Amino acid sequence: MSENYKFDTLSLHAGHIPDKETGSRAVPIYQTTSYVFNSTEEAASLYNMEVGGHLYTRISNPTVAALEQRLAALEGGASALACSSGMAAMHLVISAICSSGDHIVASSKMYGANINLLQHTMPRFGINTDFVNPNDPEAIKRAIKPNTKLVFGEVIGNPGLDIMDVPEIAKICNSKNIPLVLDATFNTPYLMQPFKHGANIIVHSLTKWLGGHGIAIGGAVVNGGNFDWGDKYKFPTISGPHFALGGISFWEEFGPSALIAKIRAEGMYNFGPSLSPTNAFHLMQGIETLPLRMKKHIENTHSILDFLVNHEMVEWVKHPDLETHPDHEVAKRILPKGSGSIVAFGIKGGREAGKAFIESVQLASHLANVGDAKTLLIHPGSTTHSHLSSEAMKEGGLTDDMIRLSVGLEDINDIKKDFERGFKAVKKLNK
């Protein structure tokens, strides 16, 4: 991160200075597919990755690049790449690092789609994953095999809210020369910057808190630049000669930005999960107020935690900032500003009570998203994780009565009143 400008300033300015020709203060939306070459020589230079620049929006775009450079600055990374969604970001990382026959160690307590990708889709391409408890660094160490190419987890697990002990796990990965890849969506760089704790690669769903307004889907890979890809046997497609660009070695030619260079040259070029310039603009508008919003998200979360913990209709409440959370000490250490604005709680009365509650509240929205400025609720057992067996749900720390709450920025007393409406409906049901 810049030593001259602080986080709040970078949230507003990084990646863009006013356009010299037009004076545009806002980042312009470059809604174009392609870019005129000044000469055949210039075109060849861009295709050969001799110099930076834009040739086709599937690969890069000036508006998207401003977003990428803002993310790199906020995370303190060497480089970043924005793409169409958080899941696209995860797939881009895996496909850039792994080939058929390779192995991944991943957290067993993650977002359902992350588990699906690793458990069902990637094995069809010869990439297998062992899932382990993210709170058990020793289990992660034991699961690493000679063909393990990355360790993956969520800093704050979705929806179970387990906290990974990032510094401990990073030490293990470092000793084995394996990159630690973290989904940092729930913490955002405002609450915690994983590279400072030894992680190597970050994936984000920008759709959530970074974008913050529930209006644009997007994802990003941020590269710490702190991983040595020089082992040609372990990472042959990054350090060894690659089919693209005349046998390029991304590691030799791009060093700290080798991974992003490879993803852009291969992943974006061949798979094409590009982010639209307009969505990049919307997401950047969100990032401009990230520090303000995150402060309020945390303030509201702590207020609603007090409310729920003391409510007669609530069976249990889970949030890493509560002393009762098993990872509270880790959370205090690595997330001192707060552990995000997702709260899990169970309502007395089980599955039916949960359903009645969700269907009775009016202000909180029942939908499959988190990190919006507005308060959101969902019942994972019947929605986001409904495809998982009960056993798999239990392994992921889920229960039938669990409600996932994404605390918004409203006046928190209005949300509490809204919840009382829901609890009243549950009371009626229980009678």
Add this chain to the structure above:
Amino acid sequence: MIINFKGAKTYIGTGGKSLDINKMTLCFLHGSGQNHLSFIQQARFFAYKGYSVIVPDMPAHGFSDGNPCKSIKENAKWINDLLVDLKLKDVVVIGHSQGCLVALELNRILKSSLEALIFVAGSNEIPVNQFLLDLSKENPQKASQMMVTWGHGIDGDMSINKWPGHSHYGEGNNIMCMNKPTALRYDLQSCNDYSDGIDAANIIKVPALAVLAKNDQMTPLKSGLKFVELIKNCETHILDCGHFLPSERPMELNSIINSFLSKLK
């Protein structure tokens, strides 16, 4: 490519093309605490324009092993011996920052045929303040971070980069971290100790080009302008950026160098 040179693993970037000793060779010399990656956007560019390109990682820098050179003259001797070892004949030497001082000394001793000298963000002297010299010994990582911050113009602070998605600071810090921890201290001390720049500049007989940076805090423009006065007929350009000119203004720099080289042919 990696060779064994003077008993140590030595990495030489060639811009993604094989080295052809029969062509004119552009030899890029990196600055203090840097390595071949400070010329990311020059090496491939000129290699794909038909030149042979070498960007050696000096000992203990980047992918090269060995002990760091302890003076500018020792750096120049090492490069001279490398050029001889590689059997390179027609060489244009392009130095950045400390690489300019090495180029000045190389001009005195080079046994290959020197076609031209190019100085990027250079001067005939690079004094280093005592605080940074001390910090480079005590905490080279912190010293590197400070150099990366001072070394860039506004593009560094604002995370503006011609290469989409890249951060000057993040990338710059990690490039410097790739070196052996002792590399920076000897580089900075070598720069500070070097005092033969005036004489070395006065005896340059080959065509010379200087590209200076308007907002350079490491080798200030004022010092650079005095330096070019010492060189007979030195073509001089000033770009609006900081000290890390090769990554801050890659296309402009490449275009100036390309135009200069075309006049040599």
